[in-house]
Structure formats: structure tokens, C-alpha cells
Amino acid sequence: MRILTLKKVIAVSLLLTLFLGWVILISVMVGSVRVDPRQSLSILLRYVLSLKPTEHEMEETIILSLRLPRALLAGLVGAGLSVSGTIFQALLRNPLADPYILGVSSGSAVGAIIALLLGLSAYSFGLPLASFAGALITIALVFYFGRQGGRVHPNILLLAGVITGSFLSAIIMFFLSISQKEELHTIIFWLMGDFSFANPRSLIIILPYFGVGFSMLYWKSRQLNLILSGEENALQLGVEVERLKILSYLCASLITAASVSLCGLIGFVGLIIPHAARLLFGPDHRLLLPASALIGASFLIACDSLARTILAPVELPVGVITAAFGGPFFIYLLRRRKVVKTL
Amino acid sequence: MIDSFFDFFLTLALPHGRGRGRTAFSHPGGKGRGCLLMLCMLILFAPSLSYSSTLRLKDEVGREVVFPFPPKRIVSLAPNITEILFCLGLDEEVVGVSIHCNYPEKVKSRVRVGSYISIDFERVISLKPDLILATGAGNPKEVVERFNTLGFPTYVIFPKRFDGVLQSIRHIGQVVGKEKDALRVIESMNQRRERIVHLTGGLSRPKVFLQVGDSPIVTVGRGSFGDDLIRLAGGENVAGREREMYPRLGREDILKRSPEVILISSMNPNGDYERIFREWERWKMIPAVKQGRIHLINSDLIDRPSPRIIDGLEEMARLLHPETFKK
């Protein structure tokens, strides 16, 4: 009788991590400037093993200061968006849910735009902090509206989220309309997802949020399975449903807010990757969460590599690439109706 | 060339005064000693003759920049900077330009490093620049900071209005070791400006509407180059009191201001100017339309803070006061 065991989860995770490592390697080796693959490898190895750096300063800078932080950031954000997408789909019991469905993205965007317009983006903390604040305020608002009688109703929450999101989008458009040319460009670029300013410092700042978010969500992954067949069911099986929901919403929103604050809005990842992971590994969150994270990381790194090489020297926004893959994949999912009964 | 190098080296060695006269040659009986000194220095510093030193300066936004002097490999992140560099006599030194750079002609085949905000950092790094030049009016702070963190000195100019352009030309001249050429360019630009101001001094100022954007209609307000040029060319900018640099006005609003001359800047290379002209033709109550004074003007000349802005000024003066500037 096949049941899910820790061993199986570890085995799959290991496999996917190896795959992820390979994707990172490839992404570090491609770019608008041609660096010999063997050289790239040697630079990388020397760095990882803390050996003396080579004399090829230019290639070192490109590999270690540009491509590697960028790959790591893309990976982290990809994992974060995929995990929070998975959680939102489970909590809202809706296969079309994605990390932005509760208005978090609009809130982050408003925060970021305000920072840009006030000139706070000059400080490397300014933009991420402001957009993070925007996201948190939005989450608080949505929860305030979505709670009734001490309980969080998925449909009311959804409604509150969509309405708040729309309202915030209107604010964004207002800002766009009064902005001057220069600011406009930057805002729009950020709205479409931008990894070009990845640097190790921002990674380190955001890492704890991801770490805490992931751990808490994984700790509750078995109970999340129970919520899938209905909250009443879960309650009857002994799950403190309200607490679990609030914790999960909070963690997922935290991870989303952190991602958005780092690099703007990147769509489709949080929507598609959970479905892809479910197709491959089933709906059990104990396996699904790590699988989504690792697959999402690989996916976004690959997309970002494409985004920065296809039209060099100009970069395509990452969101364009994810949509280009996401769209057709979603259509494929729709045709495979077995996957999700409601679609 | 050796003269300026020598001068500069000495001004570093002698901290009191950057006076050009104070070289070894000016010392009485110093010609012989001067030659000996020069020979010694040549011998001592021969290996590092290519980079005599590093220069530490504050750029136009107050940042301290340290870079090898004179820079032999320069990357320009904006078209006006590129024009200035070439105008000062540089050519091979400019190893990378933005995709918008289009003047002089030979620049079109230089290595492109990105747009104003989307810079291909890898490509810039691969060019191994000594110095990167950016403009505060276009390149975002993040780009400049990024280059800073990566260890590439970036000098930022931020020209505002006509005089700002002259300043920037001067600063860039200092930065690339072409200060003399810079002063010459500035002098010439000043003279031409003076001439125009003088010729239009007593003339009445026609009301001018300068259109720099279509859908929505964008014009030039206080503090912009366009506004400055209109004033210098002897005109009155109908949007001159608007506090925004590039305000958007509705057509009725423009109607109210009754411009006597409408200048349409060639904002985009494939622009459909026929359509824009026809749009204006419909508003016969505007004086400019009635008198057929709607003209196209090259935006590269009037909206780009480069040496050619003086050409733009002259062109504008010609359009505003055709009788005075019959050429």
C-alpha cells in the first residue's frame, strides 16, 4: 500500500534540488556576453569552495556579481510565488487562485510607486520596504473586511480581496497618469517584474521571511490536506480551522509581499506551477509544497535567463516570458479535465 | 597633448594653485632645469604614462567619483552625453553607447549597452570601462548605484536649462581631459546665443506653443529646455507658467492661450506628422493655424542637452522671427 513517507518527500526534493542546481548552472553560463562555459564553471567552483579568485576580473564580476545573485533571487521568488499560490488555491478552494488574488500585488505596487514618487528609491531599502509595507496594509485591510463573526469565509475574503485590489489598481493608474516621463518608465518596468537590480544584500534581507513562511506552512501541510475537502470536514477531524487559515494566509501573504517588494509583479508563476506540481506529484501538500517551491524556482530562473538574453541589450520584462509559457500550459490544463474537476 | 599632461601632473605635484603659468619653464633660468626634470619624470613614470593618475571629483549630483585619468574607455548612457564626447574630439575612447544614441553618424555602429533604464550590465562590464557617464535626467539612480557597487566609477551630469548644458559640457571636458576643447565649444555656443538674444532683444515676443508629445498632448513648462529656448529665441511660452516640466494640456486650454506659433517636436522617428498637422488645421481660431505658422522642429536639437542645442535655438529663432533671421 503506497502512502507518503518522509523518505519519499526527501527523495523527490533531492531530485528536484539537483535539477534546480543544474538550472542555476546553465543560467549562470548564459548571458548577453559570451563567457567560456569552462571558465564560468571554474569561477563558480572557486567561489563556492572559497578558493583564490582567478585573474579574469571581468568574467568574475559578470558571473559572481551579476548572474549568480540574479539566479538566486529569481529562484527564491519563483519558489515563494509557487508556494503561496499553492496555499491560496487550497485555502480558497479555487484552482484559479494565485498569490495576487487578495490584492497583495496591488498593495505592494502602490507602496512601491509612492516610494518612487517620493524619491525614496534612492536608498536600497526604500523600495522593498515601502512595497512590503503596502502589502501588509492591504492584507490587514482585506482581513478586516473578510472576517465575519470571528471566522474567515473564503468567498467573502475573496470578494474583499478583489475589491481592494481593484481599488488599489485605480490608485496606481491615477499615479501613472500624473507621473512625469522618467518616473513612468521606472514604475512600469517595476510593475512588469524586474530582476536586474538583484544584489546579495536584498537577498539576505528577504531570506528570513521566506524561511519562516516556508517552515510554518510546511509544518501545517498535513492539516492543509484536510481543508481541501471542506472546512467542516477538517473541523470534524480535529483541525483548528480558523487558526490554521489565518496562519496560512498570513505566511503566504508574507512570502508574496516579500517577493513583490524585491522585484515587482510577476504573473503566472503562482498560478501555473502549483498545477504543474500537482500533475506530477499529487495534491498532498507534504510533497506538493517542496515540489512547487523547487519547480517554481527552476522555472523562474529559466524564464529570467531568457528574458535577459533574447533581446539583449534591452531586457524583456520577466512577466512576458512567464505569460508566454503560462498561457499555453493553462490551456493544456483545461483540456486535461481530469486534473481539476471544476475546470 | 604632452603639454596638458605635463601641466596636470605638475598641478598635482604643486598643490598651491592650478595656474597654467606655473610650470618649470616659467622659472627664471629654468629652461634647462625644466628639461632635466621632464626627462627624469618621463623615465620614472614611463611605464605608467598611459594612466598618469586617478582623479577624484564631485559630479553634478554631488557624488564623489574616483577614476583613472584621463579615461581611455568610456561608456555613455545617454545620447546627449555621446554627442558631447564626440564634440570634444573623442572617438575610440567611447566604447559603449545607449540604443538612443544617433549622432554623430558613426555612433550608430558602436556597441549598444541598453536604454535609459534598462542597462545590460554584463555588456558594460565586458567593455571594461574606466568611466561611465550618466545623466540624472534619464538614467535612474539605481543604475548608477549598481555600477558603484560593482566597482565602476560613474559620473553623473544633470543639466537643467541652457546654461546647465554649458556647465555639463565643461564638466565632461574636465573629466575626460579635454577642458580646453570644452571651453572652446562653450565660448562658441555663448557667442551664438548672445547674437540671437541681441537680435531679438527689441522685437515683440510671439506666443509659442511647443508640442513634445501626442496623445496626450504634452508641452514644455517651467524649467525645461524647451521653455528656456523659447525665451532665448525671443518668444513667449504659453505654458511657461506651468510648474511641471512637461505638463499635459487639453486642446481647449491651448485654444484659450491663443498661440501665434506652434512648434511640433519630432518626438518619434516614425511619427505621423501629417496627422498631427491636420489635427491642428481643424482649429482655425488659433492664430498660429490661421497664419499657417505650424512648424516641425527636430527634437534632437531642442530637447537634448547637447552642443547641438544651439542649433536648435537658432532654428527656433528663425521660425519665430523669420524677417530678422533670413538666411
Place this chain on the structure above:
Amino acid sequence: MIDLHALSFRYRQDWVLDDLSFQIERGEFVGIIGPNGSGKSTLLKTLCRLLSPQKGEILLDRVPLTEMSQREIAKKIAVVPQETYSLFPFRVIEMVLMGRSPYLGSLLFEGPKDLEIAQRAMAWTEILPISERFIDELSGGERKRVFIARALAQEPEVILLDEPTANLDIHHQVDFLHLILSLNREQGLTILMASHDLNIASDYCDRLILLKEGRIYKIGSPREVITREHIEAVYGCSVWVDDHPISGMPRITLLKKGTPLHET
């Protein structure tokens, strides 16, 4: 084993449950009957603390429900739902293992003992052959058995069922009820079943609770509760009540409107 004191519950203005008090002994098979809206489902929901009553209390083995955690309740009371809808379908074995959840707590993975208990539950409900199938591929009857197995895996003392035979074909109804009865007789589980089918309630239950508008109209054995007067008073329609020729339990037959009645 289960004591209710003056239980009252309302959703909005009207009391759906009004001052209910009764006791249920261990091992009883109790049926809750009454018209729609009389509070049958609501009563069951308060018994597993899905809903919290505004007045009164429920005691489980003399411990108030309010003092127990959801997990502790789940270890004692299991619910067989009417129908569940799973967004992303699981396999049968996975569904049954979910019944072990109250015992796992924060543990993430089931151990060999849990697997053993689940297998026993599946054997008992005769679904071992379909243990690897996906739940959305099964028939209604098979699905019901999966939920019973899941309830069994909880190792409960009480099982609550809400209209369990609704939407089942008659042969499935028979199988299902047989299973429930065995659980009661052989395993000693206390069963509380809400049903709108009065004949089934009469046939299988030891005791019946007849609800009318949230209050207990009559509580007692089927013979005491199911009489023509009671049914007509609660349901407001004419019925014929006699003894079933084979089982001997009270049997209700619906009469067409206007049928003349005569005493037998």
C-alpha cells in the same frame, strides 16, 4: 455518555434549537427525526462542536464540550458526511488515513500503527480492493463506505450521521445501514443518525428523538414515538401507522389526500 442540558442555538433571530435536554447512553443507536427545518442537522453540528450553542451545554462523558479541544472531540466523535466535494481528489487510502489526524497532531507523517488501523477500517468496510483508486472515480455507495472507514480510523466512541441514505440506491441503502448496525452491535459504537426516512429510523434505531421547530416533541422507543397522532401533529399530514409484518416495528405509510380512514 452524551448529556444535553437546555441546549439552545440560533443563527440569527429565531431559535433553531430551543431548550433541548436529553441523554444518550453508550452503545445506543439513536435516530433524530423531524421535518426539514426542525433542527436535525443543526443538532448534529452542535454535537461535534461545529456550531457553538448560545445557551445550555453538552457533556461528553461528563466533560463539557467547551472544555475539550477540537482534537480531543475528534478522537471521540466521528462524523460521516453526506457528501464531500474534493477540489483535488485523493486516493481512498489517503482519505482513510486522514481519519488518523486527531492522533497525529503536529506530526507530519503517519506511522505503521496508523496504517494498520486504516487497513483494518478498510477491511471492515470491504473497500480494500479499491484502496488505490481515486475518490472521484467511485460510485456513491463506495464513497460512503470510504467515509465510514475514515470515521472508523478515528477510533471514535460515537458516530454521527446526517441523512446518510439520501441519494443512495436501495441496495446501497441496505448495505450501508447493515454496516452501521454492525458497528453498533459488534463494535459497541454509539450511533446518532438524523434521518428523514421514518421507516428506516423505526427499523434500526433503539431510540428516537422527534423534533418539532427546535424542541423535543417526543423521545422514546420507536413504538412510543411513531404514532399517528405524533406524526400528524409534527408533520401536519395524514399517515397510516401499523406494525411492519416482518420486523414488527412501527411502519408509516403515506396517505393520499382525502383518503377515508377507518380503525382496524
